Amino acid sequence: MKINVAQLLRASIGSVKDYEVKKAIDITGDGVDSLVQGKVRLTRTNRSILVKGALEADVGLTCGRCLGPFRRSLKVNLEEEYYPTADVDTGAAIAVPDEPGCFTIDQNHILDLTEAVRQYALLAIPMKPLCKENCAGLCPFCGQNLNRGPCGCPPEAADPRWSELSKLKELSKLKKEKGK
Numbered sequence: 001m002k003i004n005v006a007q008l009l010r011a012s013i014g015s016v017k018d019y020e021v022k023k024a025i026d027i028t029g030d031g032v033d034s035l036v037q038g039k040v041r042l043t044r045t046n047r048s049i050l051v052k053g054a055l056e057a058d059v060g061l062t063c064g065r066c067l068g069p070f071r072r073s074l075k076v077n078l079e080e081e082y083y084p085t086a087d088v089d090t091g092a093a094i095a096v097p098d099e100p101g102c103f104t105i106d107q108n109h110i111l112d113l114t115e116a117v118r119q120y121a122l123l124a125i126p127m128k129p130l131c132k133e134n135c136a137g138l139c140p141f142c143g144q145n146l147n148r149g150p151c152g153c154p155p156e157a158a159d160p161r162w163s164e165l166s167k168l169k170e171l172s173k174l175k176k177e178k179g180k
C-alpha cells in the first residue's frame with residue numbers, strides 16, 4: 001500500500017487524489033493475511049497529507065464461544081495524517097510533530113498505508129467475536145461443538161439451569177407425596 005505522493009506534495013493546499021486499495025496484509029500478526037480493499041482519498045493540507053478511506057477487511061477470526069475459525073468482513077474507516085520528512089523540491093529534512101505513533105512520508109515521498117490500515121483494522125475486530133449470533137458453543141462436559149448437533153450428554157448435565165429445574169420438580173413431587 002505504498003503511494004508516491006511527490007506530485008500531491010507539490011500541489012496546492014486542498015488538492016485531492018483518490019486511490020483504490022486492494023492488498024492482503026497480516027492484521028493480527030499471526031501470519032495469516034487478510035484482504036483489505038476500498039477507496040482512500042488523499043488531501044494536501046498545509047502541513048501534511050490527510051488520508052481518509054472507507055475500507056473493508058476480510059479477516060479470519062476465532063469464535064469466542066465455539067472456538068471455531070470463521071471469516072468476517074469488517075468495515076475499517078481510516079482517517080490519518082501523514083507528515084512529510086523531506087522537502088519535495090530541495091530534499092531538506094522537515095521536522096515532524098512530536099507525537100507518538102505519528103505517521104510519516106519517507107524521504108522518497110512514499111506514503112505507506114499498511115501500518116495505519118493494520119492498526120485501524122485491529123480496532124475494528126470485536127472483543128469477543130462470534131461465528132454467528134446464536135452460536136451454540138461447546139458442550140461444557142464433552143467439549144463437542146454444539147453447532148454440529150447435540151452431543152448425547154444428558155440434558156440435565158449439559159445445562160446447569162435444567163438441573164435446578166429438575167431438582168425443583170423432584171421437590172414438588174416429594175411434597176405432593178408427603179401431603180397424601
Ligand SMILES: [Zn+2]
Pocket residue numbers: 063064065066067068130131132135136137
Ligand atoms: Zn461459534
Ligand SMILES: [Zn+2]
Pocket residue numbers: 139140141142143144151152153158
Ligand atoms: Zn456433551
